[in-house]
Amino acid sequence: MDVLAAARREAARTARMVRTAFLACSGGARRKAGQRDRQAARPVDGEPLLSLSQVSKRYSIGPVETEVLKRVDLDVGAGDLLSIMGESGSGKSTLLNIMGLLDRPTEGSLQVAGRDVSAMSDDELSDTRNQSIGFVFQAFRLLPRLTAWENVALPLTYQGIDGAEARERAQAMLHKVAMGNRADHRPDQLSGGQQQRVAIARALVVSPALLLADEPTGALDPNTGREIMQLFRELNGSDGIAVVIITHDRAVARQCAGNAELVDGCIRAAVTTAAPSASTEPSEGAGE
Numbered sequence: 466m467d468v469l470a471a472a473r474r475e476a477a478r479t480a481r482m483v484r485t486a487f488l489a490c491s492g493g494a495r496r497k498a499g500q501r502d503r504q505a506a507r508p509v510d511g512e513p514l515l516s517l518s519q520v521s522k523r524y525s526i527g528p529v530e531t532e533v534l535k536r537v538d539l540d541v542g543a544g545d546l547l548s549i550m551g552e553s554g555s556g557k558s559t560l561l562n563i564m565g566l567l568d569r570p571t572e573g574s575l576q577v578a579g580r581d582v583s584a585m586s587d588d589e590l591s592d593t594r595n596q597s598i599g600f601v602f603q604a605f606r607l608l609p610r611l612t613a614w615e616n617v618a619l620p621l622t623y624q625g626i627d628g629a630e631a632r633e634r635a636q637a638m639l640h641k642v643a644m645g646n647r648a649d650h651r652p653d654q655l656s657g658g659q660q661q662r663v664a665i666a667r668a669l670v671v672s673p674a675l676l677l678a679d680e681p682t683g684a685l686d687p688n689t690g691r692e693i694m695q696l697f698r699e700l701n702g703s704d705g706i707a708v709v710i711i712t713h714d715r716a717v718a719r720q721c722a723g724n725a726e727l728v729d730g731c732i733r734a735a736v737t738t739a740a741p742s743a744s745t746e747p748s749e750g751a752g753e
């Protein structure tokens with residue numbers, strides 16, 4: 466196997482995923498210097514931030530059709546902290562990609578702040594993703610040749626914000642995730658936990674109302690995983706950002722106020738408890 470070619474393909478895949486997840490309409494071409502930021506979609510009067518109704522997803526490979534999601538109903542409200550568990554292959558990433566507007570359902574509808582996504586143009590979809598939803602990938606997906614602050618500034622660049630303003634906002638976000646002193650480091654000069662913090666800062670830099678994280682502690686050791694969970698809880702508690710976390714780790718799920726489980730393509734339970742357990746609880750590690 467040509468390892469170099471495989472590494473190049475993986476780097477190109479990361480660049481594509483990041484661009485899709487954080488790109489704004491027309492690369493920010495509509496934003497003129499000095500113009501105020503466009504307002505992200507915000508729900509009115511207790512309306513869910515994100516609402517999935519009877520969402521199904523089928524994949525066809527040759528004659529074989531797999532129904533990964535079956536008529537899923539799920540609401541995420543402002544300020545929610547929700548975990549989604551499920552066995553490997555149960556459709557968690559598929560569901561999160563649909564919630565993050567990175568993929569479309571085969572059937573069913575999706576509303577963001579009361580607006581039907583299927584009625585949005587491609588530009589509106591990009592803007593909604595860029596401004597309302599922050600996405601944290603399991604494998605960090607930082608661009609290897611950019612420094613920490615440049616990675617964090619990328620979604621701003623896509624909005625047409627660059628130069629000193631982008632650098633200042635990226636720097637402020639790195640401070641928020643306790644990475645202010647690593648702004649000029651490239652990803653390969655950072656530990657896994659530090660890279661995840663940078664990835665979280667990138668997801669937060671445009672002040673999204675909703676943060677979606679696909680197994681954010683899956684690639685981290687238990688202690689680092691606990692620190693990252695603590696950060697998510699702070700962002701949820703102090704800043705009121707709604708957070709949805711895919712996890713295999715029951716200790717992570719117990720720290721969330723709401724817990725859902727994907728079983729055979731259906732959401733089996735979505736329970737909201739009043740008081741999530743303390744973050745000091747020892748992790749059971751990945752796997753169930």
Ligand SMILES: Nc1ncnc2c1ncn2[C@@H]1O[C@H](COP(=O)(O)OP(=O)(O)OP(=O)(O)O)[C@@H](O)[C@H]1O
Nearest residue numbers: 524525526533551552553554555556557558559560
């Ligand atoms: N692009 C695709 N084309 C065909 N099948 C796919 C595609 N993406 C996912 N699948 C299938 O959908 C099912 C669910 O995949 P998904 O990645 O959502 O699972 P998951 O719950 O996130 O698993 P894991 O815990 O291992 O990450 C799997 O059977 C997978 O093979």
Ligand SMILES: [Mg+2]
Nearest residue numbers: 557558559679
């Ligand atoms: Mg997955």
